[in-house]
């Protein structure tokens with residue numbers, strides 16, 4: 645196969661950041677994705693409809709001329725989120741709210757401390773038909789970082805799912821066989837996003853031969869058996885698993901640091917990297933469902949019109965990209981070859 649045409653895809657988990665980052669990040673995603681679920685972990689976080697709509701407008705203003713990319717902004721849940729916040733957000737066209745356990749990841753200090761105290765809010769979300777997006781890791785100091793996703797399933801996720809049978813939940817950026825099995829076994833109101841890095845890499849790629857800060861993201865890369873399980877699950881073509889890049893840029897100096905930030909900036913090559921890995925596992929025929937159908941179907945949104953075409957052509961991801969403010973940023977998979985390229 646030398647070309648691959650699929651219906652226009654969407655990215656169901658994305659960090660665009662804000663301010664002078666937007667011209668770079670919006671253009672990178674808008675080159676091939678029609679829509680994206682945009683994460684609300686700004687500083688300060690996007691906690692109400694007014695902030696979300698203002699953020700949406702800043703993203704729209706940063707689009708390249710003539711581009712029709714549609715950001716789907718989300719609400720950041722905190723212990724102060726009220727039922728009215730959810731009702732107002734829903735009325736403003738916001739389709740989902742994000743739950744981070746406090747301290748779990750980048751800019752999540754303001755997030756939810758005692759998850760169970762949020763149950764009245766989840767109740768309202770269920771009523772309103774607003775999706776719950778979850779960063780599924782516990783943050784207890786005594787829990788090993790490699791076990792935090794599994795522990796979250798056992799401690800939290802099973803109860804949420806039981807308590808709110810009508811609530812649509814997206815288990816974001818899953819990294820383990822445990823999460824894949826959990827989602828598969830759960831009802832049709834539970835789905836998951838999977839990133840390119842968790843399909844392409846395992847923890848050896850983070851630590852063998854020296855620490856690779858640009859492969860560091862959260863949840864952290866797991867052992868190869870978990871990577872294998874994620875590959876198997878996308879290969880089945882199950883509609884419960886769909887594309888969410890978790891593209892999460894940090895300045896080069898913040899990644900190459902004694903205390904480096906978590907996040908891989910994959911937007912530059914995301915669709916190509918998925919094609920690369922789907923080809924590797926012999927599942928190119930499953931890419932379209934994963935990238936362009938299942939997410940929209942799960943969110944209850946129409947599938948996109950139009951198509952994109954990928955060409956089988958080797959190219960090398962740049963080692964650095966310069967931000968509009970002159971600061972360098974290192975894209976995910978920098979300096980490495982990818983076998984597919986978006987036709988422009």
Ligand SMILES: NC(=O)N[C@@H](CC(=O)O)C(=O)O
Pocket residue numbers: 659685749750779860861862863890892893906907908
């Ligand atoms: N995935 C990451 O490693 N980082 C994300 C936050 C997140 O999605 O957890 C970020 O905003 O930098």
Ligand SMILES: [Zn+2]
Pocket residue numbers: 749779816817862863
């Ligand atoms: Zn996360």
Ligand SMILES: [Zn+2]
Pocket residue numbers: 657658659683890892
């Ligand atoms: Zn994320």
